[in-house]
Amino acid sequence: DGGITQSPKYLFRKEGQNVTLSCEQNLNHDAMYWYRQDPGQGLRLIYYSQIVNDFQKGDIAEGYSVSREKKESFPLTVTSAQKNPTAFYLCASSNTGGVGEKLFFGSGTQLSVL
Amino acid sequence: QKEVEQDPGPLSVPEGAIVSLNCTYSNSAFQYFMWYRQYSRKGPELLMYTYSSGNKEDGRFTAQVDKSSKYISLFIRDSQPSDSATYLCAPTIIQGAQKLVFGQGTRLTINP
Numbered sequence: 001d002g003g004i005t006q007s008p009k010y011l012f013r014k015e016g017q018n019v020t021l022s023c024e025q026n027l028n029h030d031a032m033y034w035y036r037q038d039p040g041q042g043l044r045l046i047y048y049s050q051i052v053n054d055f056q057k058g059d060i061a062e063g064y065s066v067s068r069e070k071k072e073s074f075p076l077t078v079t080s081a082q083k084n085p086t087a088f089y090l091c092a093s094s095n096t097g098g099v100g101e102k103l104f105f106g107s108g109t110q111l112s113v114l
Numbered sequence: 115q116k117e118v119e120q121d122p123g124p125l126s127v128p129e130g131a132i133v134s135l136n137c138t139y140s141n142s143a144f145q146y147f148m149w150y151r152q153y154s155r156k157g158p159e160l161l162m163y164t165y166s167s168g169n170k171e172d173g174r175f176t177a178q179v180d181k182s183s184k185y186i187s188l189f190i191r192d193s194q195p196s197d198s199a200t201y202l203c204a205p206t207i208i209q210g211a212q213k214l215v216f217g218q219g220t221r222l223t224i225n226p
Binding site for chain 1: 118120122150155156157158159160163202204213214215216217218219
């Protein structure tokens, strides 16, 4: 089955620790995205990538980093600089990143601070 | 002012009722208007989208856009318990890569 796989489902971070969220897709999509969802707020874009080895900051990129070394993978690292990391993180992909394209989402990773 | 405003609810209606979900937006450059449905602790899935003003119907769902008043609506007819979810409106502009701006989402419960 084609789709987007996020892991782990739940993740806990200690003070000062960097953690990495995994996102893999087998849809052969060029574009991939990371969103953050907080209770009572809409999804906010962290980073996106339209092609391998290239990515752009979204609206709330501070304290996060990404890489896009392979078409199917777009891991997100939450660094210690992100002071309020507790949230539900969603990875998505679309065919080419064009306007009006359907986004396909993974099932999310809930990150909590210990 | 937020670019997209959506009443977070919760909204609870009996099965079979007509549901109206709404968003307002401030950016007149928005051209595409998406509705995503999100079940609890899952990723959103695209329900419908419209381009510019007008209506679009898909089964029990109708999406409506009024660009003059910057108002977006989603109507659900003959609502079912399986429609219970959070509904997110997401307009976008025509400018390079797709960058959706999501509303807060309205949590809807359909009671049997």
